[in-house]
Amino acid sequence: MVLAAAPARAQLTIEIVGGAGTTVPIAIVPFENESTWALGISGIVAADLQRSGLFRQVSEAGIVPRPSRAEDVKLGDFRARGADAVVVGSMRPLPDGRVEVRFALLDAVKQTQLAAMTYVVTPPQFRATAHKIADVIYEKLTGDAGVFSTRIAYITRQGGRFELIVADADGSNPQAIVGSNEPLLSPAWSPDGSRIAYVSLENRKPVIYVQSTATGQRQVLANFRGSNSAPAWSPDGRRLAVTLTKDGGSQIFLINADGTGVQRLLSSGGIDTEASFTPDGKALLFSSDRGGSPQIYRLTIATGAVERMTFEGGHNVSPRATPDGKGFVFVRRDGGRFMIAIQDYATRQVQLLTPGPLDESPSIAPNSKLIIYAAQQGQRGILAGVSSDGRVKQRLVSPAADVREPAWGPLPR
């Protein structure tokens, strides 16, 4: 059943279970007037930054009066409390019912203003506005794009019921966009975030659909004889790489986003699957057993040249090219444990990021800094996060029986 964005019951909450080596001490002063509304801004900004694992909250308690504008901040007061950065802001109701939200970010060490922005929004937009402010702060202080305004998709299973859920990156606002009594898997966001491709077994075989996240309207992408699975969007959003068995074996094809123009890309006697485009769109990473054991390969699309990428370990699958173009995240089986790992193209260095035992389905945030993946906790599937340097670890807690198949959406445009 295709749902028109029904609110989902199971909201994820994200807990930090391991922190970065160094964190930025930051004071976030409650915004002037924000207690006028049920949902303030500064609390959401602080929660976003805290969840990233890269920031440490410094209390502003005792600084009277509380500053709300950059020019009122006495940076010495904050330095004395150990803060390297200070955020102040205000909220002011406008006659038309909208609200003017202002904030400023100050560097307490260099004594400079790093950012100041004004947004005019309605109360239902407060949460999104807070995420935008957190994105600005994150980018100014770490040099990387913030991903607090992105969305994630994942699959839940409750008894025999499967749902494809879309939620904000902090787990709030979960909406079920597909519900089915048969398994759903492999959700993949289009690069513009407007559509999600996924695999459904509702037709008693794997069939790939593409569905609008806004309207719920969906279309068959690939329903050929045999199995149809592992959709991956090209960076321009015009085509997808898919795994089809229509010509025998599991083989990778390109298909237009409207389901036309099927073109076989590879030809091997064994399994080729789990394609992932590199960010320039010129190559595909994929898993294959062509060499005997499952390993990761890279296909240069223009030439058809195939290069083996993984050599250590007897079982390396599920490659995902990192958006920064520097390497790929994948799943390694070692001694019966399935772990998330990252490999750098230049050095070929592999770093294991998670302990297993059944970690799978890694999906990389658009800033390449955080990876969300599926793990097992007891008998139940949960989602977890790990930073690409392995230091920050998060657990995404859900009341649903089973959560799996996370997919990180693109940066909003």
Place this chain on the structure above:
Amino acid sequence: MRKWIIAAFMIAAVAGCASTGSEDVAPVDDKAAAATAPGTGATTSGTTTAPIGGASGVPGTPGGGAASATAAAALKDPRNILSKRSIYFDFDQFTVKDEYKAIVEAHAKYLQANRGARAIIQGNTDERGTREYNIALGQKRADAVKNLMLLLGATEIQIETVSFGKEKPRREGRDESSWAENRRADIVHAGE
């Protein structure tokens, strides 16, 4: 109609859990084979669970296979080897073991004797491994059964192979006996 199919399917799945290695036959929805050609952009919206698009379901429909009533009855007769549908595999293996060749041969001969008949072979894996790679592994198991059936008299057009990977385990346990039960290909005849 669709509700009935889902309900019947769930009963079949439950029955499959209770008796290892016995018939675990999910009914085939013949209508899945009608509808639109693949990838032509059939669009639906709203609230239906009906399968959309798809030239698959059962190959070579309509009618879902033209076996005689007597022949079809043999498929259901518990004393007939044709009532056996599950082929089990070893861990990370895709070869049909000798002990299952008689079952595969019986179904191949059935398809040979009933050229209008059609079957789907559904490959499955245990829960170890990633979801998509397991779809490919299950496919390899289904293909192994099909290839043997082709050698034994069935024809290409009669058999579609699909994979459920680890998505539809017959047993949910996290132990070797559950895993062994799930490393399996099932033969499902059209109309079932």
